[in-house]
Amino acid sequence: MTNAAMRRAQLEALVEAQGGCRAIPPLLLPADPYFDLAGEEFGRRLLLTTDLVGAEHCLRPEFTLPIVRDYIADGTRQPAAFTYLGPIFRQRETGPAEFDQAGIELLAQPDGDVALDQVFTFARASLSIYGLVPRIRLGGVGLFEALLVQADMPDAWRPRIRHRFGHTEAMERLLARLEAAPDAPRQEQPSRDVLIEDVTARMVSTGLSLSEGRTPEEIADRYLEQQALDAAHVPAKTLKLLRDYFAISGDVLSALRQIEALAESHKLMLGAPIRAIRRHLDKLGEAQVSFDAGFSPRLDYYTGIVFEMTGRDGEVLASGGQYDRLLERLGATTPIAASGCALWVDRLEAEISA
Amino acid sequence: MTGITLAVPSKGRLEELTREWFAARGLTISRPGGARSYLGVIEGEPDVTVRFFPASEIARELIRGNIDIGVTGRDLIHETSETGPDSVHFARPLEFGHADVVIAVPEAWIDVTHLHDLADVASDFRSRHKRWLRIATKYITITRQHFARAGIAEYRIVESLGATEAAPASGVADIVVDITSTGSTLAANGLRVLDDGVMLKSEANLIVSRTADWPDEKKRKLNSLLAQLDAVPL
Numbered sequence: 001m002t003n004a005a006m007r008r009a010q011l012e013a014l015v016e017a018q019g020g021c022r023a024i025p026p027l028l029l030p031a032d033p034y035f036d037l038a039g040e041e042f043g044r045r046l047l048l049t050t051d052l053v054g055a056e057h058c059l060r061p062e063f064t065l066p067i068v069r070d071y072i073a074d075g076t077r078q079p080a081a082f083t084y085l086g087p088i089f090r091q092r093e094t095g096p097a098e099f100d101q102a103g104i105e106l107l108a109q110p111d112g113d114v115a116l117d118q119v120f121t122f123a124r125a126s127l128s129i130y131g132l133v134p135r136i137r138l139g140g141v142g143l144f145e146a147l148l149v150q151a152d153m154p155d156a157w158r159p160r161i162r163h164r165f166g167h168t169e170a171m172e173r174l175l176a177r178l179e180a181a182p183d184a185p186r187q188e189q190p191s192r193d194v195l196i197e198d199v200t201a202r203m204v205s206t207g208l209s210l211s212e213g214r215t216p217e218e219i220a221d222r223y224l225e226q227q228a229l230d231a232a233h234v235p236a237k238t239l240k241l242l243r244d245y246f247a248i249s250g251d252v253l254s255a256l257r258q259i260e261a262l263a264e265s266h267k268l269m270l271g272a273p274i275r276a277i278r279r280h281l282d283k284l285g286e287a288q289v290s291f292d293a294g295f296s297p298r299l300d301y302y303t304g305i306v307f308e309m310t311g312r313d314g315e316v317l318a319s320g321g322q323y324d325r326l327l328e329r330l331g332a333t334t335p336i337a338a339s340g341c342a343l344w345v346d347r348l349e350a351e352i353s354a
Numbered sequence: 355m356t357g358i359t360l361a362v363p364s365k366g367r368l369e370e371l372t373r374e375w376f377a378a379r380g381l382t383i384s385r386p387g388g389a390r391s392y393l394g395v396i397e398g399e400p401d402v403t404v405r406f407f408p409a410s411e412i413a414r415e416l417i418r419g420n421i422d423i424g425v426t427g428r429d430l431i432h433e434t435s436e437t438g439p440d441s442v443h444f445a446r447p448l449e450f451g452h453a454d455v456v457i458a459v460p461e462a463w464i465d466v467t468h469l470h471d472l473a474d475v476a477s478d479f480r481s482r483h484k485r486w487l488r489i490a491t492k493y494i495t496i497t498r499q500h501f502a503r504a505g506i507a508e509y510r511i512v513e514s515l516g517a518t519e520a521a522p523a524s525g526v527a528d529i530v531v532d533i534t535s536t537g538s539t540l541a542a543n544g545l546r547v548l549d550d551g552v553m554l555k556s557e558a559n560l561i562v563s564r565t566a567d568w569p570d571e572k573k574r575k576l577n578s579l580l581a582q583l584d585a586v587p588l
Binding site: 035036038039040041043044093159160163164167169170171173174177195198199202203205206207208209212213214216218219220222223225226298 | 525
């Protein structure tokens, strides 16, 4: 056996040894759930095909969604563990569109901490088959949400800020806009009824349905809210807090100390989410671990802790974390804890030959 | 092969303007086989073969390197492939075919004047209406890139191959991304371009394929042709 084949066999064995069920979703999947869950940004990576009646299918672009959908369809709420190793298909600028991914999904586990530790251990064990000690970047979705809830600002701004978390440029533009908000005296606004009447007239005259899309009430309310928001400033102190927070990035221990100091000076209670991060550090071993306060996948179902393990040139070798909101997004009727990660097998092998 | 293939639009106003533009610089393109022929010549330039193509095919073939130089809109290069702009060299604008690719919303959306408003509306559209915000467009690549940069992810594209401006009224989509030169078609359909809604300013360009083969002799010929046209050499 060649060394590469040997490593592959070891990875197979590791995937089998996780005490879970080996999942093998079909290669051809309906495309709509992917667009629904992840939008056009992920959709453009799909390899699409259309059947006779025009329904769109895609070649399996990842494993999590079909695994989780099957789990929900089963109706069981029992703890479950799934692992996988096999080909996925994505449009990429370089490299073949077909490549292997391995990973683990832990669903409805009684202890989210233990589950995340198992995910970390699985990812590190996989990388060590390839002799790799990665750099690990942690992000705190739960930590940021805790900060955002407590920070002093008009409530309407919180979802707008949350929505931009993980997108550095969009967040920067929003903060800059909030900092530059003019102190202009407010103009007298027309009443809600007058606005609704005006919007309705405009919609009718241009042939828009009053019920299929945005309604006149929704538009008028958001217009008034927007006017109110322009007047409801986010305090300069809070903007400074956000800026200081997003600037924190580096060695995990010193980053967490900086966050504690920031919490202290702004009287924020961030002890629980910070302790949650600390509890996992032992499981990360000798790897170089950093914490990046602004780091998060751009998908709103992530919660708690998220991570990336990168190789020599900064290429992501493994990524994952906790995504407790995913199952509800996919139709589960009650919240179900979930965590997991995916490994880029071709990149692991490439790290060795490089 | 050291001959150069020049692709020009095969039909309509764009073909006329292109031929006039070349003629004004001393290069007369003729179509010996008549209007139904897809091959042409430039008088006095035996090394240049002229081929007549639809404008969108010119963009595709330039990116693939199947033709050497061509005339087409900048928008089509950006739309045909994400790597399109890197695969070609924009040698010079031709000062016709001006049009902007823009984001337009129903005029009745008085609360949406900028992209950041659209980001807010998109982010809770699903929870309000049980479906994603829908954007009608034929510019799928440009829209996806621009919205990704703006941090807007919560939308679906509805591909529209004609009369995009009618999509909101017919209930096919909520807003549109469309090409416009004056905005009057959009306005006539009750749509308003966002204040920061211009995604791409386009016009006809003389474009060189970077992915075509460029042996020294051929490149020398190309650059002398470009010099004659006052264009930036490859």
